[in-house]
Amino acid sequence: MAALAGKICVITGATSGIGLVTAERLAAMGARLVLVGRDRQKGEATLARLGGQSPRASVEILYGDLSLLAEVRRLAAEIAERAPHIDVLVNNAGAIFRNRGVTEDGFERTFALNHLAYFLLTALLRERMASPARIVNVASEAHRGVQLDLADLQGVRAYDGWTAYRRSKLCNILFTRALARRLAGSGVSANCLHPGFVATGFGDNNVGMFRTMLRLAKRTLALSPQQGAETSVYLAASPEVEGTSGLYYEKCRPRAPSPAAQDDAAAERLWGASAKLAGLLAQ
16 A cells, blocks of 8 residues: 555544544544544544554544535634644445434535535545545445436435435446546546445444344445455545546446446536536536
């Protein structure tokens, strides 16, 4: 792995699961970390854990709800204040919602948190990215077998929590492809990954049989967070991927995503729709 001494790494969803392990490993490589979390108690525990494992680590944690556009904008401004430049941005925060809910902005929660937050935070921090720099988007193999419904991104006509999650991961891959095209020649790369089915707190925000079955699956089938973070860390720090952009990785190797995830016309339409929803001019 490349040394990250003096490099500034921003990681969302960094107070638990693979985000926390990613933060630990990048800190051990000498990175200065700016972390984003939602829960202050978890944030304090994260600071204590990172300080105990890497006493000289430079770590800051900012708090906010990434499902809300105003919060994403506020967090981006706070990150910009603390980071004169950004060498690595890891978009990792995400969730699954069994029942449909709507944010204060009027967006379906899965779409808002899992995709629109990636899109807007990256757009707002884009001018802060160093050259070279890396953007790493955590997607999932769950994207396979679904199509993007651009006429119903908010799941108004029909909602299923698992389908909404799968579509949000498809969005992550399409976003990465469209972003990589826009970053070409800038020295900034953008790649995405499947971390595996990982035993984290993922899904614990739900109730009932859905939560019970998910917990059982995690106990019996899932990878550890340490295993799940390997590809995120690889894309953030390995010299092997220097200059590589627009690809989807699994187990630290590039892999072809689904045909729907390779549809560049759909990626461009998603980009335009996302820019409009986020209040940005299409770029």
